[in-house]
Each structure stands twice: as C-alpha cells, then as structure tokens.
Amino acid sequence: MERIRILKKFEPKRENLLLLLHALQKNNRQNYLMEEDLKSAAQYLSLPPSLVHGAATFYSMYSLKPRGQYIVRICQSPPCHQMGSSDLIEEASRALGVEVGETTPDGLFTLETSECLGICGVAPAMTVNEEVHGNLTPERVRAIFSEKRRAK
Amino acid sequence: MLPGAIMHVAGSYHAAGGNREGLIVVVGLGSCGIAAGGQKVRSALIEAIERRALPIQLRETGCVGMCYREVLVDVFDPQGKRFTYGNVTPERVERLATDHFESGRPVREWLVRSSEESLADDSFFAKQKRIVLRNCGIIDPESLAEYRARDGYQALEKALRRMQPEEVIQAVRDSGLRGRGGAGFPTGLKWQFARGAKGEKKYLICNGDEGDPGAFMDRSVLEGDPHTVIEGMLIAAYGIGADEGYLYVRAEYPLAVRRLRKAIADATMAGFLGEHIMGSMLTARGSEFSFQLHVKEGAGAFVCGEETALMASIEGQRGMPRLRPPFPATSGLWGKPTNINNVETYANIPWILLHGPQAFADLGTEKSKGSKVFALAGKIARGGLVEVPMGITIGEVIYEIGGGIKDGRAFKAVQMGGPSGGCIPASLADTMIDYESVTQTGAIMGSGGMVVLDETACMVEIARFFLDFTQKESCGKCTFCRIGTKRMLEILTRITQGQGQEGDIELLYDLADKVKTSSLCGLGQTAPNPVLTTLRYFREEYEAHIREKRCPAHYCRKLLVYRIDSDLCTGCTACARACPTQAISGVVKQPHLIDQARCIQCGSCVAKCRFDAVKTQ
Numbered sequence: 001m002e003r004i005r006i007l008k009k010f011e012p013k014r015e016n017l018l019l020l021l022h023a024l025q026k027n028n029r030q031n032y033l034m035e036e037d038l039k040s041a042a043q044y045l046s047l048p049p050s051l052v053h054g055a056a057t058f059y060s061m062y063s064l065k066p067r068g069q070y071i072v073r074i075c076q077s078p079p080c081h082q083m084g085s086s087d088l089i090e091e092a093s094r095a096l097g098v099e100v101g102e103t104t105p106d107g108l109f110t111l112e113t114s115e116c117l118g119i120c121g122v123a124p125a126m127t128v129n130e131e132v133h134g135n136l137t138p139e140r141v142r143a144i145f146s147e148k149r150r151a152k
Numbered sequence: 153m154l155p156g157a158i159m160h161v162a163g164s165y166h167a168a169g170g171n172r173e174g175l176i177v178v179v180g181l182g183s184c185g186i187a188a189g190g191q192k193v194r195s196a197l198i199e200a201i202e203r204r205a206l207p208i209q210l211r212e213t214g215c216v217g218m219c220y221r222e223v224l225v226d227v228f229d230p231q232g233k234r235f236t237y238g239n240v241t242p243e244r245v246e247r248l249a250t251d252h253f254e255s256g257r258p259v260r261e262w263l264v265r266s267s268e269e270s271l272a273d274d275s276f277f278a279k280q281k282r283i284v285l286r287n288c289g290i291i292d293p294e295s296l297a298e299y300r301a302r303d304g305y306q307a308l309e310k311a312l313r314r315m316q317p318e319e320v321i322q323a324v325r326d327s328g329l330r331g332r333g334g335a336g337f338p339t340g341l342k343w344q345f346a347r348g349a350k351g352e353k354k355y356l357i358c359n360g361d362e363g364d365p366g367a368f369m370d371r372s373v374l375e376g377d378p379h380t381v382i383e384g385m386l387i388a389a390y391g392i393g394a395d396e397g398y399l400y401v402r403a404e405y406p407l408a409v410r411r412l413r414k415a416i417a418d419a420t421m422a423g424f425l426g427e428h429i430m431g432s433m434l435t436a437r438g439s440e441f442s443f444q445l446h447v448k449e450g451a452g453a454f455v456c457g458e459e460t461a462l463m464a465s466i467e468g469q470r471g472m473p474r475l476r477p478p479f480p481a482t483s484g485l486w487g488k489p490t491n492i493n494n495v496e497t498y499a500n501i502p503w504i505l506l507h508g509p510q511a512f513a514d515l516g517t518e519k520s521k522g523s524k525v526f527a528l529a530g531k532i533a534r535g536g537l538v539e540v541p542m543g544i545t546i547g548e549v550i551y552e553i554g555g556g557i558k559d560g561r562a563f564k565a566v567q568m569g570g571p572s573g574g575c576i577p578a579s580l581a582d583t584m585i586d587y588e589s590v591t592q593t594g595a596i597m598g599s600g601g602m603v604v605l606d607e608t609a610c611m612v613e614i615a616r617f618f619l620d621f622t623q624k625e626s627c628g629k630c631t632f633c634r635i636g637t638k639r640m641l642e643i644l645t646r647i648t649q650g651q652g653q654e655g656d657i658e659l660l661y662d663l664a665d666k667v668k669t670s671s672l673c674g675l676g677q678t679a680p681n682p683v684l685t686t687l688r689y690f691r692e693e694y695e696a697h698i699r700e701k702r703c704p705a706h707y708c709r710k711l712l713v714y715r716i717d718s719d720l721c722t723g724c725t726a727c728a729r730a731c732p733t734q735a736i737s738g739v740v741k742q743p744h745l746i747d748q749a750r751c752i753q754c755g756s757c758v759a760k761c762r763f764d765a766v767k768t769q
Contacts, residue, residue, distance in 0.1 A: 017468035018451050022403070051469075058470040058627075059451030061403050077365035078567065078603045078617055079529035087759075115454065115621055116365040117404055120529035120603075121184045121219020121536045130406045134187030134222070 002027065003037065007044045014045055017055055021062055030066040030107065068103045068110035070148055072096075074126040074141075077116035085124040089113065091138035092126075095145050108152065109145070174207035175253060180224040180289060182215030182375045183407050184368075188222035189241065196242035197225070200249035208253060214376020216289020217537035218276060221264050224289075227252060238264035238273070276534055279553055281515060281523045281541045284499040288376035288537075293411050296418040299379040305424050307502035311387050312430055312441060320391035321347060324501065327509035328521030333359055333457075333494035334572065334598045335674070336520075336587040342491060345481035346392045349489035356389045356397035356443075357485065357492040359462055363402060363454040364570025365621060367601030369525040370495035372537050374401065374408035377499070378415035382445065384498030386424065387505060389443045392491050397443060398466050402450045412447050454571075454625035458673045459492045461627065472627045473673035494599065496525055516542030520586035524597070530567075530604040531558045540585065547581035550604060561606040565689070569598025571618045571625075572678035574685025575611060594685040596678070610707035611690040612697055616644035618682035622675060633676030636667040640683060649710045652698030657687065709753045712768040716757075718743035720765035727757035727766060 006023050010016040024037040033056055042052040056062045074092060076085050089111075093099060096109050103110040119125045122134025126141070133144060179185070179194045194210070201208045218224060221238030225248070228234055235258045237248065244262065251257045258266070264273045282288075291298040299305070311320050325340030346354060358381060362370040374381060385397055401409050419425045423433070427442045448466050455461045456471040463485045465471035484490025500522060504512045512522045520542040526549065528535050533555035540549060546566060550556065557563050565575040574595035576583060583589050590597045605614065623637040640663050643656050664680030671677050687694060696702045703711040716727070716736075721743040728736040728744055735751045738744030746757070758766045 014468040015448075015466060018465065019449065022449060022451065045468075054470050055468065058472075059453050061452035078614065079366050079535075081617065082530050082603075082605075082609065114404065115625070116363065116367070118362060118368040118371045118402075119184050119187050120366050120368055120527060120601075121215075122187045122222055123529065123535070125187055127404075132183050132187040134184060 003040050007040065012045055014047060017041065017045060017047070017052065018059070020045075021052075021056055025062060029069065031068065031071060031110070032063040032066050066103065066107070068108050070109050070128050071112060072109055072126060072128050072145075073112045073114040073117065075114045075117040075119075075124065077114075077120065077123075079120040080117075080124040083123040087138055088124055088126065088136055088141050091141050092145075095142050108149065174209065174230070176209045176211060176226075176228040177201075177253070178211045178213050178226040178228070178292075180214070180216060180222065180226075181212045182289075182372055183405075184215055184219045184372075185222050185224065186407070190223045192242045193223045193225065193240050193245060196245040197249075200245050201253065204249060204254060206249075206253055212292050212294070213290060214288050214293045215372040215537060217285065217372070217539075218264065218273070218534070219536035220534045221273070224264075227258070229256075232267075234265075234267040235263055236265035237262045273534075276536075276538075276553055276555070279544065279548060280539050282539045283503045283512075283523050284373060284380075284496050284525050285376070285537065285539045286503065287380060288372060291377065293376050293378055294414055296379065296415070296422060299377070303506060304379055304502075305383055305419075307505035308383050308386050308390075308424065309430060309433070310505055311390055317347065317391045317393060320387060320505070323505060323509045324391070325509075327500075327504045327512040328516070328519075329497065329500055329504065329512065330520065330587065331493060332496035332500070332524065332599065334569065334596060336597060339493060339497055342481065342493070343388060343391050345479070346394075346489050346491040349482050351489050353396075353488050354392055354394040355485045355488055355490040356385055356392065356394040357459075357462065357466070357480075357490060358385055358397070358399045358498055359457060359459065359492055359494040360399055360401040360405075360408070361450055361454075361457040361462060362405075362495070362599060363457050363625075364572075364599055364601045365618075366527060366529045366567065366603040367570060367599050368527045368529075369537065369600045371405050371408055372527075373495050373499050373525075374405065375411055378408075378412045379419065380499045380502055381412075381495055382415055382419055382425070384501035385445065386429070386443055387501050388491060388493065388498065390441055394491065395442050395444065397445045398448050398485070399445065400448045400450060400456070400462055400466060402456075403452055409447060409449055416445055416447065453627075454621075455627045455673070455675050458675055461673070462492070463490065470627070472629050473675070475672055496600070517584065517586040519588055524585065524600060526600045526602050528554050528602050528604065530602075531561065531606040531609075532556075532604040533558050542586050544585050545581065546576060546583050546585060549585070549602070550581065554604070557604065557606050561608065563604070564607050564609055565605045565611070567595075567603040567605065567614065567682070568601070569596035569681070570601050571622045572596055572674060572681055573598045573601075574681045575605070575614060575689065576685070577689040579689075594681065594688055596681070608705055608707060610648070610703050610705040611686040611693050612644060612703075613648050613705075613707055615683045615686045616641065616648055619644055619679070622679040626675065626679075630671045630673075630676050632667045632670040633672075633679060636663050636670075637676075637679050639663055640667070640680070644683070647694065647697045648703075648708045650697070650701045650708070652694075654698065656698055657691070657694055660687065706768050709755055712753050712755075713748065714746050714751055714753065714755075714757060715767050715769065716744050716746055717765045717767050720763050722763055722765075724762070726760045726762065730756040730760040732756065 042049040125134045223240045225237045329339045330336040456465045461471040461473040480490040525539045563578045619641045628634045723741040735747045
C-alpha cells in the first residue's frame, strides 16, 4: 500500500516524525494529513497517537483538513506589508473567491499567509507551493493564478 | 571589489574547469533572483546562446546581495574582466547576446558593476567587508570544485593536520567571535564548555531556523555557499569532539535544503564528511576524525529557533522550550552534551582559521569583533544583503550602503532584531553597530534583520504587528507569554482603531514587565521589546492615537478623515462607484464630496482616484 511504501523510506525512529509527516502530506493530492496518515505514522514509530497528533497540530505547515493542489502563501511581514502585501491579499482573495485559510471549490488553490518568507529584498512576495515570486503587483498575482489554472 | 579580486573570481571559475577561451555568463539564482524571474532569464540566455552557437559557459550562483537589482547576470571575459548587469529581463537578453556576447561590446547603460569602470552601485560595496559572504554570488553553490578553488576545505585540512582540538577552540576564542544568532555569547567559550562536558557522545547543531520577519541572511548563505557552513561545522565538531550533527532549516527554505543535501552528498563523496575524514590525505591523527551530518526540516514554528525548542523538534516532538539550566553544553539533544550555533557563526570559522584569529579581531570594536551580515529591507533604496565590519554606524549602513530611503522620503526608524528587538529612531543613526551599543537603545543586534521605516510608518501599528506575530508564535507553555501578549495585542489593536483609553500606556508597561519576567524562553522574555522601544522613542504617537484619535503618520485607516480636494477632482465618479457605503456624492465632471457620517474609512476611494484628489487628515 502507498502509505506503507512512504513510511518505509524512513527509519522507524521518533526523530523522523516531522519528515515523515511532510512526506505523507506531500503525497496527498489535497495537501493534508488524513486521520489514517496519523494513525499509521504512530503505528510505524510505535508512538501513542496523541503524540503524533500533538506534533501535527503544533506546526503550522501541517493541515488536518483538505487543501488545494496549490498552496498560495502571501507574505505579510513588515517589509512586504510596507510594500503593499495587504493589497495582494485582497486581490488574491477576490481573484480566488475565498478568504484567507479557505480552499477554492474546485480544489485548486488554498489561500494562506506567511509571517515571513525570507525574500524581503524582492518584497512583496508570495509562494505557490515551492515556487517563489517577488516584486509582485495585484495584476501579477492574478496572472500567476491564471497560468496555474491553464496548466491544470 | 578590486579588479585583482575579480581576476581571482574568474580564475576560480577557470580553475574549477571553466573554458579559457569564451565568455562565462553567470545568472544569480538565489531565492530572490528566482522570485524576480531568474529562471526565465536563464532560459532566455540558453536559447540565445544556443541559437548563435556561441562558445559560452552558462553558470549559476547564489545571492550577491543586490536584491534591489535582481535579476543579476555576470559576464566574465577570458581576461577576467567582469561586467554585471542588473534588472535583467528575458526581453533584455537578446541585446546582451548580440552586443556583448557576439560583438564584445558591453551594454553600458544596463551595467551596475564592472571591473572596467566605476559605477554608482559601487558604493553599495565600498564599506562592506565580506567574510561570511565571501563566496556568495561568486561561486556556483552546487559545485564543490568551485568552493575548493576558493580555498574551500583548506581550513579543515589545516585544523586536522596541524592543530589540536584545544588549539582550534583557542583560535576561535582569540578571534573574539560572538554568536550571530542574536544573544552574542562568545563562540569559543561555548565550544569549550561542550568540549569539557562529560560524556562520550556529543552532538553539534546548526540553527538555520531563521524566522525573524525581515531577516534572510541565513537563507542566502545556505543557498549561496553551503559548503562554508558545513566546513565551519566540521571544524567545530573536531574542536568539541562531536561525531554527529544536525542542520535544522526552516521549511520555508526548500532551495536551501536542496542545496545543502547536495553539498553534503558531494562532501561525503570527496571524503570531507563521514568516516575517517580526509583520511587518505592526512596523517593518522586526522583520519581518526569522523562526522555524520543530517539535515532536518522544520515545519513552520518560529519558536523552534530557541535552542531547547529546536532540540525538541529534532527529536520529533512539539517544539516547546524547556527551562535552562541544564544548558545544551551539558545536557542537550537526547540528554547528551550539545553545541548549537547559527548559520552565520559557523560560516565565519573557515575564514578565521585560514587568516588567523588576529585578522578577525582586528576588525570591529573592543567587544564586538569581525563583521556582521545584515538584511536591509523595507523602505530602503537598495534592499539586500550586506556584510559590514562591526563598529560601523547605523547611518552609514542606511545612507552610504543602502542608498538612503526609497522615493526620497524621510528616514524615521529602523527595526532591528525582529520580534525580540526594537525600533531605533533616526535621531540615533550615529549608534555604532556592536552588541552593547545596540542593546543600549533597547533593541538588540539580533540575527541581522534591519527593517527600514520611513515617515509613513505608524509606530503603534509596527508594535502591534510584532505583538501579533509573537502572540501567534507563542508555544503557549508560559501563561504570561500566552495570555499577556494577547492582552497587549488587544490594547494595541484598540489604540490603532481609535478606541484607546487613558491608562493604556501604563497597562502596556505593566504587562510588558510581567511577560518579560515570567517567561521561560527568549521569545517571551523579549516579546515586549517592540512595544517598549516605540513607547520610549515615539510615546507622542501613542498619545495622539489615544487622546486626539489621530494617527500622525496617516496610516491607521480608522483614524483618518478623507476629503476630496475640489481643485484636483475632475468629477470622474470612480470614487463614488467604488465607495461601499455610498458616502460620496457629486455630479459628473463636478468636484465630489464625502459624507463623513457615512464614511467607514476603508480607503477604496484613495485606491481608485487617478488624480490624487482624495486627501487624508
């Protein structure tokens, strides 16, 4: 089974828990950890399910509810904020028709914000999954979403 | 950079297997370069070069620091002359190819730096002293050969061949290097504690969980010169007696993680990592040294930058800090003696060993030696990454290197040290950059983020932003950090919305004191600093918000009064159509009016007006 194959890539040691959760989440088309993922991770590492659940809910990059294929994260750190990131968030929200934290009905995008993406030299910035975009304008944000929709 | 140094750079490309005949073209592909469109420029370059069948070597490098000029492309000719183009777009590539690559005529108006002439951007580098960043933006970070051509792994060889572990520690002590992660603890002393700790098994950790908003020094180093960090860790491990280490990198930095993994694999293949390091190259003593290095990705938790939380996270637990002592040097990862330094600290080590501790100690002030990397961001003309000798003033960094404030506005303050730091006002621009002087202002040196604020920044809002950040990132273990910061945030939010009350400032001071003294770790202990420094230097702004319901910087929307300037208004009706509460009335082609009773201060009219006619008071 797929899940077992992923787990087996890691030594069954507790220190691998975060890496393992990352891998399980990435494998899910909807970018989240299912109840079943947490259970099998706990079983594989011989840990109480509560500990795995504890870790999965502590870190902001794990989600326990379904998300989009593309995770859009707009940076709202002070440098990005000063360069107009709140306009980007408003535009993204309008363009996708969802609020921050929500997923589009077609399951393509989830809109999130980030406290700092660490690319302040090209603020305002955002990431789409692992892709980085800088020097953004509301128009550019809209264009990037269209590119993704076309690539679907 | 001096022409001689530039020759050396090109020389290192050639030494690393470059072509001696044709040009070498290098694209800057750090995260900032990529975010600005670096990959598209690279594709355009490949296409243009292939179409012309030119004998050109296309290479990649990390961040040279000129983020404000991304995308950057360097062209080296066989004589070692260097031409750097800034703001390169795929559209500009065609002309670069025809004029420069084909006909040997550099496109002068796009040059930002060159070995052949002095240009305006030279002042960005004039006062810099690059130790940590010595290879960033110069070598291909994915090439071990290029790192070695720039003296890479020679410091390690020197340590293993000619120095006892104690001598390595002594050299680091003599250099005066202090931790670059924020607190500034003497690095050599930390190593000595770890070396002296009882126990066979010892660990070494590199803290790459850079998370301060506005800071990107560690990302640039990890992406631009990963081998330097690995070499620094190896030397530390040899000094301390550790045989296993972890590099903990925040999950927001996937490119850094990828390049580190490649660097570790390459270094292992070449015998610099693993069992019996450099065994075949060295005497019997060196070959006894073994070191395994693992990369660990975080998962989005700022508090994991705190060392005990970071260790918990490596162990696979929730990243929550614990009480110290015991300090990691005696009981760290899995209860074993552990040494933790951050990325920049380790990146200094190879240079110190190669050039001698004295050369490092010659730079800087009495108590702060060497150089420090800063990330310049915010309203600064030249945002990017700089490395300056300690002792330089804040003003020199902002005006002479950073080129002053964007759009000719006035410099108001600089936020240093992220959520643990504070705002230093423009009146203190003469403050020297060293640990003690910065601490005296109420801010901290921190990891090196400098967020520059101009006159349009509201200081209450800045304090509110940082409190919002720490409040969200608090792990929740300590009551005052968990709830105290929340109450502080509520008060600040109220003030920025025009509902401040008499007594709020006193309440903020009281809560700040309690959060500081009742929190276990640095996150809570320093969380009130942004509020305390803005209160110290900009108290009148708080008072204007509270008493006069006025935001002096004209930032807080709820406190603004919007009016239409009848001389500028053309009566285009755009604002009236945009207004969600129908507060704007007027006849087409006649000046419009805002009904103050209906206005909800949303700012839609300002955004829509093309004639700058909507004014705020």
